[in-house]
Amino acid sequence: MPVAQLDRASDFESExxxxxxxxxxxxxxxxxxxxxxxPSIGKFELKKTTIDKxxxxxxxxxxxxxxxxxxxxxxxxxxxxxxxxxxxxxxxKKILENEIISAIKKYYLQVPGxxxxxxxxxxxxxxxxxAGDFNPPHIHRGNISGVGYLKIPxxxxxxxxxxxxxxxxxxxxRVSMPRNSPPLVQHRKTFKPKIGNLFxxxxxxxxxxxxxxxxGERRSFSFNAFVDS
Ligand SMILES: [Fe+2]
Numbered sequence: 001m002p003v004a005q006l007d008r009a010s011d012f013e014s015e016x017x018x019x020x021x022x023x024x025x026x027x028x029x030x031x032x033x034x035x036x037x038x039p040s041i042g043k044f045e046l047k048k049t050t051i052d053k054x055x056x057x058x059x060x061x062x063x064x065x066x067x068x069x070x071x072x073x074x075x076x077x078x079x080x081x082x083x084x085x086x087x088x089x090x091x092x093k094k095i096l097e098n099e100i101i102s103a104i105k106k107y108y109l110q111v112p113g114x115x116x117x118x119x120x121x122x123x124x125x126x127x128x129x130x131a132g133d134f135n136p137p138h139i140h141r142g143n144i145s146g147v148g149y150l151k152i153p154x155x156x157x158x159x160x161x162x163x164x165x166x167x168x169x170x171x172x173x174r175v176s177m178p179r180n181s182p183p184l185v186q187h188r189k190t191f192k193p194k195i196g197n198l199f200x201x202x203x204x205x206x207x208x209x210x211x212x213x214x215x216g217e218r219r220s221f222s223f224n225a226f227v228d229s
Contacts (some may be wrong), residue, residue: 135209142224155214166212
């Protein structure tokens with residue numbers, strides 16, 4: 001079987017649930033999982049007001065040719081995407097900063113004894129994707145990055161499109177041999193984004209965004225941060 005097929009078979013979020021139920025059936029033996037390796041991904045839900053305010057900011061910029069040209073971020077990003085522009089520092093502070101910083105602090109709680117001293121947002125931008133747009137595998141600048149979802153076309157959310165259309169995949173290249181990876185060790189994790197999802201991850205974690213064919217806009221924002229702990 002080709003490698004891609006093996007990846008595909010065990011890449012959905014539901015796999016985690018199956019693992020949970022297996023564990024529940026083996027209560028006789030005590031077990032402590034020690035998992036010191038591998039990047040983790042924090043999943044959060046944005047407040048409705050934050051989603052609305054960020055969408056309003058985006059609509060405001062898009063309504064003005066001058067503003068969208070001035071804030072255009074396409075030449076700094078790798079994606080083959082219709083529209084990408086910067087969220088100014090002032091707007092980020094006003095709309096998103098509190099929620100993002102508290103998510104980053106929560107994300108760091110997974111490491112006992114480590115406390116976040118300072119978070120510096122390095123950059124933030126909006127990505128508006130339409131049919132055929134995609135983001136090839138890439139990494140970010142900073143220590144910690146994140147992506148939040150603001151609009152999702154119905155062809156993605158209702159699952160009408162095949163495979164991973166419009167999904168985001170995170171890849172950990174250190175484990176790439178199919179024989180010893182899934183399901184115990186995954187080297188790829190794919191999410192179907194929903195409006196309000198916010199993923200926080202180490203900036204070095206490779207990820208890509210799959211294209212879709214349906215009508216409408218897939219809108220997200222991303223950011224890079226430097227975290228002192
Ligand atoms: Fe990215």
